[in-house]
Amino acid sequence: MNIIESKNNNKIKELKKLKDRKWRKKTGEFLVEGYRFVHEAWNSEFHIETIIINVDNKDKYEDFKMKHNISVEEEIYVSEVIYKEVAQTQNSQGIIAVVKNKSIEHNIEDGLYVLLDRLQDPGNVGTIIRTSHAAGVKGIVLTKGCVDIYNDKVLRSTMGSIFKIPIIEDSNLEFTRKLKESGFKFVVSSLEESEDFYDCYLKGNTVIAVGNEGNGLSEEIYSLQDVKVKIPMPGGAESLNAGVAASIMIYECVRQKNCD
Incomplete structure (x- = not known):
């Protein structure tokens, strides 16, 4: 298991850009944090592409992944210092997901x-x-x-x-x-x-x-x-x-x- 510990890592630089509205719009991706929120995204029609895990919470993530049968294309383990570079909340739970925005083609319904x-x-x-x-x-x-x-x-x-x-x-x-x-x-x-x-x-x-x-x-x-x-x-x-x-x-x- 590779652990990213450098702020200069290209992947980390790309993830940090998702804090910016223009970059979210350009890529069609956004970040969600916390186990409940990641679980909600997993159970929706949205697609999780990447999960970032604070390596200090590895065991908790492994239990979560097994319990909810989660399988994503990319898992990135990072040090706590690097995790804080990506996180948008001060008291994050150690898990962040990159979610692909779902394009809406909505037919008008009564109501x-x-x-x-x-x-x-x-x-x-x-x-x-x-x-x-x-x-x-x-x-x-x-x-x-x-x-x-x-x-x-x-x-x-x-x-x-x-x-x-x-x-x-x-x-x-x-x-x-x-x-x-x-x-x-x-x-x-x-x-x-x-x-x-x-x-x-x-x-x-x-x-x-x-x-x-x-x-x-x-x-x-x-x-x-x-x-x-x-x-x-x-x-x-x-x-x-x-x-x-x-x-x-x-x-x-x-x-x-x-x-x-």
Whole structure:
């Protein structure tokens, strides 16, 4: 077993580049850390190409690999110092996987979609992905300007849901327009001239549009609206966190559909 101990190793240099969004986009690969996350990736339709193991955790990895019948093309054992060069978290469990991004060719299905328009906060996006997975949302649509979903903070916030729900990156709004043409009701939030969200009929095919944390929805997305709503805030707060607001709206759709 060879153990990489040099920062100048070419393989380590390539792996470290995956911390950069542009390089992730170019290669179609991203990193996930921790045994649970690697297991989620292994059980998904995504493909794990390489696993990096801190050599101090070799025995734990061997047990994990045997338990879950994991077999990958490449295993790289590294010293703790080198492992920290690749890891993106301070308290990593000693295992990192290189995952090949899965291209999505998604056919429109009846139900609920969530559209994220230029959301930038990784925690918000990760929370919405996780909530959408839990609620059975058919897909999440991302417009140009959203945070990279393979950012390590987004990935950790999803708690593995990134592998369980279709995510459609729609930079030219082609998929968004197809939803509109297919008769989906576009529900947008607005503080002016809006109906109470809980009075909105959400049992049909619906798109919930969530806008940028500071600037809200773009004019292009706002113009697609069929109904403008506001979530009641009797306590007098000025606004809600985007992840919280989206979760409230998603689960109102679930509640209404379960009332049939």
